[in-house]
Every structure is written in structure tokens, then in C-alpha cells.
Amino acid sequence: MTLRIYNTLSHQKEDFKPIEADKVRMYVCGPTVYAEAHVGHAMSSIVFDVIRRYLEYRGYQVKHVMNYTDVDDKIIQRANLAGVEPFSLAEKYIQEYHLHLRDLNVLEASLNPRATNEINQIIQMVKGLIEKGYAYAVDGDVYFRVEKDEDYGKLSGRRLEDMLAGARIEVDVRKENPMDFTLWKAAKPGEPAWDSPWGQGRPGWHIECSAMSLHHLGEQIDIHGGGNDLIFPHHENEIAQTESLTGKPFARYWVHNGMLQLSGEKMSKSLGNLVTIKEFLSQHDPDVLRMMVLNSSYHSPLTFNDEVVSQAERALERLRQALRPASVKDGVDGQVAGKTLAQQVQATRRGFLEDMDDDFNTAGALGHLFDLVRAINQARDQGVDAEKLGEAQDLLRELSGVLGLRLERVVAHGSQADPYVDLLLEVRSELRRQKLWALSDLIRDRLAALNVILEDTKEGSEWRWK
Numbered sequence: 001m002t003l004r005i006y007n008t009l010s011h012q013k014e015d016f017k018p019i020e021a022d023k024v025r026m027y028v029c030g031p032t033v034y035a036e037a038h039v040g041h042a043m044s045s046i047v048f049d050v051i052r053r054y055l056e057y058r059g060y061q062v063k064h065v066m067n068y069t070d071v072d073d074k075i076i077q078r079a080n081l082a083g084v085e086p087f088s089l090a091e092k093y094i095q096e097y098h099l100h101l102r103d104l105n106v107l108e109a110s111l112n113p114r115a116t117n118e119i120n121q122i123i124q125m126v127k128g129l130i131e132k133g134y135a136y137a138v139d140g141d142v143y144f145r146v147e148k149d150e151d152y153g154k155l156s157g158r159r160l161e162d163m164l165a166g167a168r169i170e171v172d173v174r175k176e177n178p179m180d181f182t183l184w185k186a187a188k189p190g191e192p193a194w195d196s197p198w199g200q201g202r203p204g205w206h207i208e209c210s211a212m213s214l215h216h217l218g219e220q221i222d223i224h225g226g227g228n229d230l231i232f233p234h235h236e237n238e239i240a241q242t243e244s245l246t247g248k249p250f251a252r253y254w255v256h257n258g259m260l261q262l263s264g265e266k267m268s269k270s271l272g273n274l275v276t277i278k279e280f281l282s283q284h285d286p287d288v289l290r291m292m293v294l295n296s297s298y299h300s301p302l303t304f305n306d307e308v309v310s311q312a313e314r315a316l317e318r319l320r321q322a323l324r325p326a327s328v329k330d331g332v333d334g335q336v337a338g339k340t341l342a343q344q345v346q347a348t349r350r351g352f353l354e355d356m357d358d359d360f361n362t363a364g365a366l367g368h369l370f371d372l373v374r375a376i377n378q379a380r381d382q383g384v385d386a387e388k389l390g391e392a393q394d395l396l397r398e399l400s401g402v403l404g405l406r407l408e409r410v411v412a413h414g415s416q417a418d419p420y421v422d423l424l425l426e427v428r429s430e431l432r433r434q435k436l437w438a439l440s441d442l443i444r445d446r447l448a449a450l451n452v453i454l455e456d457t458k459e460g461s462e463w464r465w466k
Contacts, residue, residue: 003357008254009155018222024055024062025217029226032069033093034078038274040260046290047257047298048225049106054356057402066109067212068094070116076191100277103286105404111216115208119194122203122211126183134244138174140186140199146179149240156232181237183207206237224251258301287405288312294362320407322373323393326386337382344375345392352399425461
């Protein structure tokens with residue numbers, strides 16, 4: 001079987017052939033950290049987490065870089081409104097997002113570079129583009145010459161002439177072309193700034209990702225990912241500036257996920273129609289969100305509403321219920337059921353791989369897991385022995401893990417379960433005071449099974465999520 005990936009650049013599925021055998025270099029655009037992250041951000045992180053997990057399952061060594069944009073107009077504006085330093089605001093939301101990703105079982109990236117730590121690399125890249133004639137400086141600003149890039153627009157399919165005709169941008173007479181984009185911004189009073197050959201200033205948004213990718217992954221990478229709202233202008237401009245500097249194709253495969261939609265509109269901070277990750281995790285098992293993402297094509301828009309959430313909750317529960325132990329029934333011969341189950345195990349593994357090889361078709365892959373669940377439940381009812389049932393359940397765990405699903409129940413940090421844990425600790429303290437040790441230990445053990453760690457101290461009992 002050959003893994004095939006839809007490439008936004010070619011508008012078709014292509015056989016996956018990494019630059020270096022058995023190794024994959026993947027760069028994914030991370031969030032601009034100026035406010036609480038919403039479930040749309042989580043969707044993108046989950047999509048590329050699944051892609052990474054499957055590549056690693058197939059034997060590839062993946063170097064996964066996801067950046068944080070920690071200096072930006074939006075960050076500065078929000079920090080000024082809040083009366084805090086921009087870097088402090090960004091750091092707060094970086095740490096918060098990191099915890100959210102852990103709750104959502106997103107594997108930690110190989111690297112999480114930040115724009116503010118890459119200023120030297122950014123300056124060197126801008127200098128190189130000026131030296132090659134692809135950029136020019138005006139009054140401390142530096143712009144990229146789009147007309148010099150002959151294939152500008154190849155990712156989005158837009159022609160420069162059409163973009164100019166329909167442009168609704170503020171006219172800047174200093175630009176050679178209205179579509180020229182900013183590589184370096186001259187400093188403004190009260191804004192973060194760094195020294196550069198063009199005076200104090202800060203990087204433009206597009207140059208940050210190109211510089212970070214070049215620095216940590218090299219001139220050419222295998223996969224560049226992000227939401228499809230980034231195709232233009234962000235990823236288009238990344239291609240233009242990176243390939244103009246290196247003279248080499250930037251990324252082999254451009255992979256984009258669809259947007260999460262609430263009330264028919266893209267979920268975004270600017271529109272204000274969002275559900276934060278924190279809000280979602282306070283009410284739902286973290287894997288419910290992953291199940292929602294898995295149950296649709298990653299290219300397509302995903303509708304967010306109560307019914308979709310409920311469907312994901314029911315689907316997750318079906319997977320978990322399949323792990324119930326075998327039930328021994330007198331007078332029942334489970335050999336036939338065991339053979340049928342063994343056949344389904346083989347069919348599930350084969351079908352799962354076929355669908356995942358077809359551009360990470362997670363909805364199809366889930367269908368095979370539910371076929372296995374149905375066979376497991378039938379075999380249990382027909383008296384199959386524990387060994388054969390266990391083999392099927394092991395495969396269910398294995399393939400669910402490839403998708404990042406945890407079949408053990410999980411609770412997010414800071415969730416609505418916290419008050420109930422506190423209440424159980426109060427009950428346990430009273431049981432210990434009455435020397436009812438068996439009941440006290442029972443509560444401790446049950447909480448441990450739910451990833452709650454208890455510590456008994458002289459001052460009383462304390463707890464934390466594992």
C-alpha cells in the first residue's frame with residue numbers, strides 16, 4: 001500500500017515520497033497568541049497530530065515544528081488595551097495553549113520556535129532577499145517585490161493581475177506595487193523593536209514562519225500545514241520569499257485543514273463567534289473534540305453544534321464499552337464466534353490502513369473500528385473466550401491510539417469534575433477520621449483509576465490530575 005496525500009499546490013492526491021527516506025520534516029503554522037485559543041485552533045492541532053501519529057505508525061521519523069507567533073499587531077493592540085507588556089500577554093497564552101494540547105492528547109512538537117527568538121535569522125533572510133533584488137527598503141520598512149516572482153499565486157491559483165484589479169488595500173505610495181508585502185516594519189512609539197540594518201523595527205508576519213522553517217528544518221521540507229484560511233496570503237507569501245531566496249522548491253506537500261464553523265460562519269476571534277478550548281474542556285471529555293474531528297474529512301468545514309458534540313460522545317462511548325471483559329456462559333461454545341472475530345480483526349487492520357493511506361481518511365478508518373466493536377460485542381455475547389476477545393480489544397486500543405483516542409476515560413485540567421473530587425476528598429477525610437480504612441482506600445483507588453493522584457500530608461489530603 002502507498003500513502004497518498006492531497007497536495008494543495010497540485011490540487012490532487014500524490015504518492016507520498018519524502019525528501020529523505022524514512023524521515024519527514026513537517027512545519028505547521030501555530031497560533032498568534034493574543035487571546036484564549038478556541039476549538040478551531042484545537043481542530044488544526046488535532047488534524048496534524050493525527051497525520052504525525054500515522055506517519056510514525058508507518059515507520060517514519062517525524063520532525064514536527066509548530067511555531068508561536070508572539071509578536072504581532074494583534075498582540076500589541078490587545079496588550080495595550082489590557083495595560084500589560086506584549087511579551088507577558090503572549091507568554092500567558094502560550095503556556096495556556098500548551099496545557100490545552102496536553103489535555104487534548106496532542107503529541108508535543110519536536111520544536112516550538114517563537115518569532116521573538118528568531119530575529120537574527122529573520123534579519124539575515126530579509127538581507128538576502130534585498131541582495132537578490134526581491135526586496136527593497138523604504139523609510140525603515142522592507143517590502144517584497146511580488147512582480148519579480150514569476151509564479152506568484154501558484155498555491156492559491158490567483159493571478160497577480162486579478163489580485164491587483166480586485167485589491168481593496170490601503171494605498172501606500174512608497175510601494176512599487178500595491179500587492180508588495182511587508183518583510184520588516186519600522187518601529188512605532190511604544191512597540192517592541194529590534195535593531196536592524198534598516199533601523200529599529202520588527203518582522204512582518206509572513207517572514208517569521210519562513211525563517212523558522214529554514215532555521216530548524218532546512219531549505220526544503222516535506223509537509224507544510226495549517227488551516228485553509230492561511231493559503232492566501234500567508235502561505236502564498238511564504239513560498240514567494242523562501243523560494244526566491246533559496247532557488248529551491250520549499251515544501252513538497254502543502255496540507256490544509258478546513259475551518260470549524262459555528263452558525264454557518266468560520267469560528268474566529270475577530271468575529272467573536274467562538275467557543276474557547278477552556279470552555280469546551282470544562283464541559284466535555286477532551287477526546288470528544290478529537291472524535292468530532294476524526295469523524296469528518298480534514299479538508300472540509302466542520303460544523304460545531306450540540307448535536308455534533310452528542311454524536312461524538314456516543315461514538316466515543318461505543319469504543320470504550322467494547323473493552324468490557326469476556327462473559328463466561330455455561331453450555332456455550334464460543335469457537336465459531338472466535339473464528340469470526342479473528343477474521344474481523346484481520347479485516348479491520350487491513351481496512352484501517354487502506355483508508356488512512358488514502359489521504360488520512362479518518363472517517364473511513366473509524367468505520368472499520370466500529371465494525372470491530374460490533375464484532376467484539378457479538379463475540380462476547382456468544383461466549384468467546386477471554387484470550388480471543390483480548391486480541392481483538394488489543395487491536396482496538398492500538399488503532400485508536402494511532403488516531404490519538406484514549407479508551408480510558410480522561411478529564412481535562414481545571415474541568416467541571418474538580419468540585420466533585422474535592423467533595424470525595426472531604427468524605428474520605430471523614431472516613432479516615434472514623435478509621436474506616438477500607439472505604440477510604442476504595443475512594444483513593446477509584447480516583448487513581450481516573451488519573452487523580454492523592455497525597456496525604458500532616459495538613460490534610462491534597463490531589464492533582466496525573
